Amino acid sequence: xxxxLSFLLVLSIMVCIFAFLAPFPNLHSNSDYAAIEAERTNSIxxxxxxALMLSTSYWLRTSALAYDSLPEEExxxxxRELAIKAGILSGWAxxxxxxxxxxxxxxxxxxxxxxxxxxxxxxxxxxxxxxLSCTGCQPMYSPSxxxxxxxxxxxxxxxxxxxxxASSSPLPTFFGAVxxxxxxxxxxxxxxxxxxxxxxxx
Amino acid sequence: MKGQVTVEELxxxxxxxxxxxxxxxxxxxxxxxxxxxxxxxSLRAEAGQLARTEDAFHxxxxxxxxxxxxxxxxxxxxxxxxxxxxxxVLWGKAEVAKGEPI
Numbered sequence: 001x002x003x004x005l006s007f008l009l010v011l012s013i014m015v016c017i018f019a020f021l022a023p024f025p026n027l028h029s030n031s032d033y034a035a036i037e038a039e040r041t042n043s044i045x046x047x048x049x050x051a052l053m054l055s056t057s058y059w060l061r062t063s064a065l066a067y068d069s070l071p072e073e074e075x076x077x078x079x080r081e082l083a084i085k086a087g088i089l090s091g092w093a094x095x096x097x098x099x100x101x102x103x104x105x106x107x108x109x110x111x112x113x114x115x116x117x118x119x120x121x122x123x124x125x126x127x128x129x130x131x132l133s134c135t136g137c138q139p140m141y142s143p144s145x146x147x148x149x150x151x152x153x154x155x156x157x158x159x160x161x162x163x164x165x166a167s168s169s170p171l172p173t174f175f176g177a178v179x180x181x182x183x184x185x186x187x188x189x190x191x192x193x194x195x196x197x198x199x200x201x202x
Numbered sequence: 203m204k205g206q207v208t209v210e211e212l213x214x215x216x217x218x219x220x221x222x223x224x225x226x227x228x229x230x231x232x233x234x235x236x237x238x239x240x241x242x243x244s245l246r247a248e249a250g251q252l253a254r255t256e257d258a259f260h261x262x263x264x265x266x267x268x269x270x271x272x273x274x275x276x277x278x279x280x281x282x283x284x285x286x287x288x289x290x291v292l293w294g295k296a297e298v299a300k301g302e303p304i
Contacts, residue, residue, distance in 0.1 A: 005218040012225035019233035034251075034268055035258035042262035122265035191264050 037187040044104050045191045048180045051098070052108065055091045056163060056201050063087020064161050077153060084153075084161065085146045093141035105130070107181045110145035111137025112167070112174040118192040121181060125190035131183040134192070140178065148178050152200070166197040245287040249280045253289035260293050 067075070067083040092108065100106050113134050125132050138144050150164040167176025179194025195201075252270050256278065259266035273279035279288045 002214070002218075005215075005222070008222060009218070009225070012222060012229065016225060016229045016232050019229050020236035022233075022236065034255040038255070038258035038262050038264055038266075041264055118263075119265050123267075126265070126267050188267060189264065 037184070037189055041104075041182065041184060041187065041189040041191055044101055044106075044184075045180075045182050045193045048100055048106055048108075048182060049193045049195065051095060051100070052092075052178070052180065053195060053199075053201055055095045056088055056165065056195075059087040059091030060084055060161055060163055060201065080153060081151045084151050084163070085149050088149055088163065089141065089143065089146060092145065096139065096141050103186045104182055104184045107131045107133050108140035108179075109133045109137040109181065110140055110142070110148045110165075110176070110178045111135075112169045112171065112176050113137070113179075113194070114173050114175075121192045122190040125181065125183045126188060129185065131181050131190075133181055145178065148176050160202045162200040162202045164197070164200050165195040241282070242285060242287075245280055245282050245285050246289075249278060249287040249289040252280070253278055253291045256291050257293065 063084050063086065064080070066087070067080050096108050111134050117134055121132060121134055133139070148165055148167045150166060152162045152164070154161050165178040169175050175197060177194040177197060179192065181190070181192055183190045252268065255268050256266060256270070259268075270278055270280070272281060273288065273291075276293075277288050277290050279286060
């Protein structure tokens with residue numbers, strides 16, 4: 001009889017402990033990992049921007065070097081600029097096919113955007129659940145993106161060629177830029193980045 | 203002698219039953235207070251996590267899909283029934299006193 005009651009006593013103590021601890025799993029909220037996901041989204045965004053600038057820099061130097069190796073009598077500055085732009089566009093076509101991360105969808109584009117595009121497009125991507133390009137923007141491998149490559153050719157052999165990824169826009173408040181839309185179906189986060197308009201890439 | 207044993211067993215049994223009833227009462231009371239406490243700290247934890255989320259999205263210049271309303275400048279406030287919880291939103295600015303552990 002006493003053994004049975006002791007068993008009940010221990011069982012009751014256990015029930016007490018579990019009764020008190022049972023609600024604790026509710027401590028985890030939906031936004032538990034959101035801060036980490038935001039950091040990851042930013043990290044991928046910076047990777048995309050850096051890859052875009054490195055690709056532009058590499059193909060600028062490679063295509064300029066290839067053109068400069070032609071015989072002197074066949075060269076002229078207009079053709080050289082076209083060769084550089086064609087080289088950079090071919091690099092962008094390769095970059096567009098690159099998978100940056102299995103958790104993120106990336107779409108590279110060029111086009112005319114506003115200061116609100118970043119927030120508006122991010123919101124649209126989250127609502128639609130897929131990566132979207134900005135309105136009226138072209139895929140980065142499109143030949144029309146050549147308009148967004150401003151080439152400043154070297155005048156002396158010791159100088160370096162440089163490019164700026166920008167374009168003036170006929171519409172007020174709009175500006176031409178080269179950038180990327182980034183969306184993660186896994187995390188439900190989105191971002192829009194573009195190369196700073198005033199930055200010269202060498 | 204036999205009668206004394208029966209009385210002792212009855213006293214023992216009544217003590218056990220008393221303890222048992224106390225434990226049942228304590229269980230119910232602890233269950234209720236555990237739930238209340240859990241709700242309070244859950245709401246407080248959620249407010250803290252939302253504030254850190256808000257900070258992370260703000261610092262990384264990202265659109266924040268986690269909406270919340272309530273609070274004022276520099277803090278957010280969550281309400282659930284009669285319960286309230288607030289947490290500071292730093293907007294990327296953390297002032298830490300010298301020597302203070304981060």
